[in-house]
Amino acid sequence: MEFLIKPLANAHTVINKGMRFALKLLSLMMLLSLTACASKNCGNQPISLWADKSQLLEDIRILTSPEFEGRKTNTLGAEQSRQYLIKRFQELELTPWQDSFLVPFQYRSNFADKEGINVIGTIRAKNDSQRWRVITAHYDHLGKKGNKVFAGADDNASGVAAMLAIAEHWQSNGDDKVNLMLVATDAEESGLYGSYAVVEQLTAQPSMQIEMSINLDMVGHPSRPKSIYIEGERNLTEFNQLKYQLQDYNQLCVRESRSRMQNGSMVKIDWLRASDHYPFHKAGIPWLYLGVPTHKYYHTVEDTIETLDIGFLAAVTETAFELISVDKQQIAFQ
Numbered sequence: 001m002e003f004l005i006k007p008l009a010n011a012h013t014v015i016n017k018g019m020r021f022a023l024k025l026l027s028l029m030m031l032l033s034l035t036a037c038a039s040k041n042c043g044n045q046p047i048s049l050w051a052d053k054s055q056l057l058e059d060i061r062i063l064t065s066p067e068f069e070g071r072k073t074n075t076l077g078a079e080q081s082r083q084y085l086i087k088r089f090q091e092l093e094l095t096p097w098q099d100s101f102l103v104p105f106q107y108r109s110n111f112a113d114k115e116g117i118n119v120i121g122t123i124r125a126k127n128d129s130q131r132w133r134v135i136t137a138h139y140d141h142l143g144k145k146g147n148k149v150f151a152g153a154d155d156n157a158s159g160v161a162a163m164l165a166i167a168e169h170w171q172s173n174g175d176d177k178v179n180l181m182l183v184a185t186d187a188e189e190s191g192l193y194g195s196y197a198v199v200e201q202l203t204a205q206p207s208m209q210i211e212m213s214i215n216l217d218m219v220g221h222p223s224r225p226k227s228i229y230i231e232g233e234r235n236l237t238e239f240n241q242l243k244y245q246l247q248d249y250n251q252l253c254v255r256e257s258r259s260r261m262q263n264g265s266m267v268k269i270d271w272l273r274a275s276d277h278y279p280f281h282k283a284g285i286p287w288l289y290l291g292v293p294t295h296k297y298y299h300t301v302e303d304t305i306e307t308l309d310i311g312f313l314a315a316v317t318e319t320a321f322e323l324i325s326v327d328k329q330q331i332a333f334q
Contacts, residue, residue, distance in 0.1 A: 042252070045226070045311065046250050046312055047315065048250060048311065048314035048318055049250070049318060050169060050318065051314035051315075051317045053310050055168075056161045056162070057305070059157070059164055060157045060305050062084055063157040064305055068080050068081055070144050070150040071139055071140050071143070071152060072142060072143025072144070072189075073189070073190060077143065077144075078140060078186065082119050085101070085160070089121040089167075092121075094121030094122060094182065095122050095123075096122070097121070097122050098120075101119050102118075104117045104118075105118065105193070107187060107193040107196075116140075116187035118183055118186055120184075121181075123171060129177050129178060130209045131177060131178045131209050131328075132211065133181070133324050134183060134210060134280075135163050135182050135213070135214050135320075135324060136183045136195060136198070136214070136215045136216070136277070137156055137159035137160045137163040137215070137276075138160075138185040138188030138189070138195075138217065139156070139160050139186065140187060141156070141189060142189060148301045149301065150299070151301070151305070152303055153307065153308055154218045154219075154220045154292075154297065155218050155299065155303055157305075158219050158221075159215075159217050159219050163182055165314075165317045166320060166321050167182050169321055174325070175325060178211070185276050188217075188275065192275070192278060195277075195280070196279045198279075199279040199280055199283050199285070202285075210285050211328060212324070212326075213286070214290065214320055214323060215276045215288070216290050218291045218298075219291060219313060220292075220313040221292055221295050221307060221309065221312075223292055223293050223295070227252075228290055228315075228319060229271075229290070229293065230255070230289065230323075231256070231288070231289040232281070232286075232287045232289055234332065235286035237329075238330055242323075243256075246322060249322065250315045250318055251315075252315040252316065254319070269294075277289040286331050286332060288323055290316060290320055
């Protein structure tokens with residue numbers, strides 16, 4: 001009897017292993033099929049459904065105009081940028097977070113005390129709520145060097161323009177139970193100081209439930225295929241599924257990591273500390289960062305409006321709106 005039982009037990013084990021292998025194979029085939037479907041949509045010309053391309057262009061055109069002198073912190077160009085942002089905030093019917101749209105902060109750089117000024121507007125929830133989502137996009141850039149103006153079209157007039165478009169769409173399509181805060185940060189280029197300041201101010205308000213932040217920085221000049229890169233995806237519990245849904249939505253490729261070539265070798269960049277999302281990360285606030293890899297126009301005088309892909313920017317804007325609107329259950333709170 002013992003001799004007969006062992007072969008039967010072995011046969012049962014073989015059958016179970018075969019079934020497990022078949023299930024794994026089926027799961028792999030389904031995943032490959034889903035990926036193939038997403039890849040089929042991804043890489044085409046992105047489409048947009050509601051983003052106003054003419055307004056995106058107009059915002060970037062003004063922010064990159066010679067009169068704004070590259071928007072360097074503590075310059076006349078920065079002041080003109082703020083006045084334009086206040087005008088746009090008022091047109092979009094945003095309300096100040098505090099007493100004014102202008103929220104100054106102090107910071108120390110190069111052994112000197114300095115002042116920056118964030119521009120902050122809000123869209124209050126229609127139903128009284130302490131739930132908040134935050135969008136950041138830095139408006140400062142490198143300024144002038146001699147007669148050369150660093151216009152900063154992609155870095156980061158593109159992110160500011162996208163943030164303004166999201167604000168307009170949120171007014172009629174946002175979550176009634178969520179407050180939205182729009183922060184045009186200053187002094188990002190010199191050390192993320194504007195973002196550190198707003199995070200400090202937010203965390204000093206314990207009644208505010210900051211559910212998530214999204215940082216838009218360089219979102220107008222795609223790599224190939226036309227892809228938007230997202231960092232912080234671990235802050236969403238169902239990111240992989242959402243990623244394919246987003247790609248089906250507007251055919252915009254969604255990637256989760258960036259790299260660049262240097263001397264023929266692929267180099268990984270520390271994107272966690274690269275922009276205004278990092279202070280939110282340090283404070284334990286769930287965050288996402290949308291941007292593109294550094295390109296040949298990055299931090300050069302050639303970063304002008306003519307180099308941008310407005311169709312791509314419009315699609316990124318709509319993708320960012322979907323991400324800032326995710327259900328609270330999808331956010332991986334720390």
